[in-house]
Amino acid sequence: MDSALWDAIARVERRHWWFRGRREIVAEVLRRRLPAGARIVDVGCGTGFVLERLLDDFDATGLEPDASVRARAADGVRGRILPGSTDDLSAIPPGSADAVLLLDVLEHLDDDVAALRAVTPLLRPGGFVLMTVPALPALWSSHDVRNEHRRRYTRRSLVETIRQAGLVPTLVRWFNTRLFPLAMVHRTLGRLTGHASERELALPPAALNEWLFRTFSGEGARLGHGLPVGLSLLATAEPAR
Numbered sequence: 001m002d003s004a005l006w007d008a009i010a011r012v013e014r015r016h017w018w019f020r021g022r023r024e025i026v027a028e029v030l031r032r033r034l035p036a037g038a039r040i041v042d043v044g045c046g047t048g049f050v051l052e053r054l055l056d057d058f059d060a061t062g063l064e065p066d067a068s069v070r071a072r073a074a075d076g077v078r079g080r081i082l083p084g085s086t087d088d089l090s091a092i093p094p095g096s097a098d099a100v101l102l103l104d105v106l107e108h109l110d111d112d113v114a115a116l117r118a119v120t121p122l123l124r125p126g127g128f129v130l131m132t133v134p135a136l137p138a139l140w141s142s143h144d145v146r147n148e149h150r151r152r153y154t155r156r157s158l159v160e161t162i163r164q165a166g167l168v169p170t171l172v173r174w175f176n177t178r179l180f181p182l183a184m185v186h187r188t189l190g191r192l193t194g195h196a197s198e199r200e201l202a203l204p205p206a207a208l209n210e211w212l213f214r215t216f217s218g219e220g221a222r223l224g225h226g227l228p229v230g231l232s233l234l235a236t237a238e239p240a241r
Contacts, residue, residue, distance in 0.1 A: 003068060005146060006047075008201050010072045013049050016201070017209050018176075021216030022103070022132070022232075023050040025175060028220030029130065029234065030099060031057060038098040043086055043119060044105035048077040055080070063091060086115035089122060097122045102131040106161070107149045116165035120239055128238045129167065133158060135174065135233045158233050167237035173223045174230030178215050 013019035030040065038058050045051050045062030046069055054060040055077065062077075063084030064070050070081050082091040086102075086109065100119045106112040119129060134144070137152045144152065153161075155172055162169045203209060223234065 006066075006069055006072065010047055012201055012203050013047065015209065016203055017212035017216060019049060020213050021219075023053045024217040025220040025223070025234070026050060026101070026103065026130070026132070027053050027057070029171075029223060029236070030054070033128070033236070034058065034098055039096060039124075040099045040101065041092050041097045041119075041122060042101040042103065043084070043089070044102060044108075045081060048073040048081050050101075050103060051080060052077045061092070063089070086118050089118060092122050094121045095124055098124055098127050100127070100129045102129065104132055104134070106131060107133050107144075107151055107153070108147075110150060112150075112161050113164045116162065116167060116237070120165070120167065123239065126238075128170065128236045130234070130236050131158075132175075132232055132234045135231055136229075139231065153233055155233060158235055162235060162237045165237075166240055168240050169235055169237050171223070171234070171236040173234050174228065174232070175219050175223060175234050176216060176232045177228065177230035178219060179212065179231075 009019075030038075034040075036057050040054055040058045040060040042051050042054070042060060042062040045064050048062050048064075051060050051062045052074060060080065062081040064081050065083060065085040065088070067083070070078065070083070073081055084091045086105070100122050102115070102119065106115060109115050116129065116131075123129070133153045134149065135153055135155075137154065140152055155174070159169050159172055204212065
């Protein structure tokens, strides 16, 4: 992604309901699966915003290939972010991670199957990969173009990608479901005005922003029960035994 988009993200992610909500959902899934202090590697961690939250409970390290993005990280987490990507995992010893995260990473890659295969050797026995991706190809918009996405996923296509990588899906769930109707209206307006990407990074008024955060982040407790549809998908996968 270009530097202007990273600047825009860095300005709002600490306050914006979507960034805050997604990291709470990820943290909730990990807390349910892993003990405190478990070793986590966040590949493609960006500015380390999620990493900061994970350090409350886990021994977490991030990999980010772009030096300018690493420089945007907060002081408290910058030392935890190392150069690296799915193409260069040399900073992480094989067999050292209880979980590897690919949070909104796979959709940027030409070969998502190869990326999943590449991170698998980092896992300890019993470890897993946790990934989030944008869902529903019919929702493709200027937001995807600006973010340099290669694809949006269906539940079936994500499962197939996981299996082609030699992994077994253990959880595949929709999320960002409760706000799905509002998001559809929002995206339709964006398409009509030609400003979809800018609208999605706009910070709502404080009270609305907090309501959106609480509504979104509350889905974390329900992921295990399954939700009917959503703007995104979250999956965990383990190596085949």
